[in-house]
Amino acid sequence: MSGHNGHSHEGVSDHHNVDQPQQDMGELLQQIMVITEDSLDEAQARKHALNCHKLKPALFSVLCAIKEKTALRVRDVPEEEPPDTQELRLDNMLLAEGVAGPEKSRSATAAALAAATGGSSSDDSSEHADYREKLAQIRMIYHTELDKYEQACNEFTSHVMNLLREQSRTRPISPKEIEGMVSIIHRKFSAIQMQLKQSTCEAVMILRSRFLDARRKRRNFSKQATEILNEYFYSNLANPYPSEETKEELAKKCSITAAQVSNWFGNKRIRYKKNITKFQEEANMYAIKTALDASSHTSQASSPATPNSGEYPASCYTPDGML
DNA sequence: GAGAATGATTAGTC
DNA sequence: GACTAATCATTCTC
Structure with missing residues (x-):
């Protein structure tokens, strides 16, 4: 813009010099107004003219160099971040x-x-x-x-x-x-x-x-599994607390997990303790069964009965676990 | 369908 | 961590 009028103002009166910036501003505004009224085609034409200007490559490379030196980068992108x-x-x-x-x-x-x-x-x-x-x-x-x-x-x-x-x-x-x-x-x-x-x-x-x-839906254990567990329980009424090894063994026999064996014994102890009379019949039945099994084993192999089998009568287990 | 039986879960205790 | 006691949720039995 100043290129238009820069030299022509030399030697002009002071009064004129005061008015000049206002005039320049007016011309500038006028040009901006004209640009905004340009059609798309006219704008494209101006852009093309600008791109074709003989000074454009030189000016462009200067701009690039300035930008590079002054670090006027659009955005500094951080280096590759470590994986989150x-x-x-x-x-x-x-x-x-x-x-x-x-x-x-x-x-x-x-x-x-x-x-x-x-x-x-x-x-x-x-x-x-x-x-x-x-x-x-x-x-x-x-x-x-x-x-x-x-x-x-x-x-x-x-x-x-x-x-x-x-x-x-x-x-x-x-x-x-x-x-x-x-x-x-x-x-x-x-x-x-x-x-x-x-x-x-x-x-x-x-x-x-x-x-x-x-x-978690409950499924009843098989009859055979319940029988195995009951047999152990009533054979060990004085101390119905199977060891970890025994639990594993029972779990294998019953095709259930050791945790399920623990649950079963936990429930059984509580329920037996709460209502001994109710379980009396069941206890007697298993006591007889165990005794029969033991006697058949002794007659067959002349071997002693297992430490717990029939040693304590079912009715001897009290809520305190005492005889 | 109601109540009993039973396996699992949970909070508290030792 | 194992156990008890209470409770829940499901299955069984009548």
């Missing part, structure tokens, strides 16, 4: 659950469930089928959303890159800056992905807890 531990944890969980990575086989899913529930891995019940079906749904949704995010990220990145490349013709934008912007976009999208991973993990956890609750 929470994201790693989520990734591992999704991998372990078979949501991410290769799909788990039916047997692998059943085994994982059995490990979580303490049940049998061979139990391919309808509950397992339900669990697998729900897990497959979660997996499908997760991958669909992940693909969407990746596609959106790629589209947005290429759009921004194109814009920046286009703009780099008229303003100094270094490839490093473009790279930095791409990195920012990727970080934003990976934050969204992180949310997706988190909600997927939550969905799996809810599914698991629901499944585990369903597993």
Whole structure:
């Protein structure tokens, strides 16, 4: 602007010099008004003219150099950050659950469930089928959303890159800056992905807890198992506290877990103690049974009876555990 | 369907 | 950590 009038003002009167800035300002405003009234085509034409100007390459390189020296970078992008531990944890969980990575086989899913529930891995019940079906749904949704995010990220990145490349013709934008912007976009999208991973993990956890609750449904032990447990209980009425080894042994015999054996003995002790008279008949029956078993063993092998078998009459167990 | 029986869970104690 | 006592939730029996 000053190039227009700079030299022509020399030698003009003081009065004129005072008025000159106001006149320049007026012209400037006028030009701005004209620019805003330009059509798109006119603006493009001006832009083209500017790009074709013989001084443009020189001025542009000077601008780039100034920008480089004065560190007038758009945004300083931090170097590669260390992988987020929470994201790693989520990734591992999704991998372990078979949501991410290769799909788990039916047997692998059943085994994982059995490990979580303490049940049998061979139990391919309808509950397992339900669990697998729900897990497959979660997996499908997760991958669909992940693909969407990746596609959106790629589209947005290429759009921004194109814009920046286009703009780099008229303003100094270094490839490093473009790279930095791409990195920012990727970080934003990976934050969204992180949310997706988190909600997927939550969905799996809810599914698991629901499944585990369903597993809590009580199922009576087999008659044979109850008989084995009762036999031990009434044979050891004076001290109905099986050791860990015995619990394991009984658990094996009854095809239940040692924890279930503990529960059973806990319940049995309490209920027996609360109502001895009610259990008297049962106690007598097992006492006779044990005695018969013992006598048959002695007659067969001439060996002594087991330490506890029949040693204490069933009715001798009192709430205090005393004889 | 009601009540009893039974396996599991939980809070408190030692 | 094992155990007791109370309680819950489900299954069994009538």
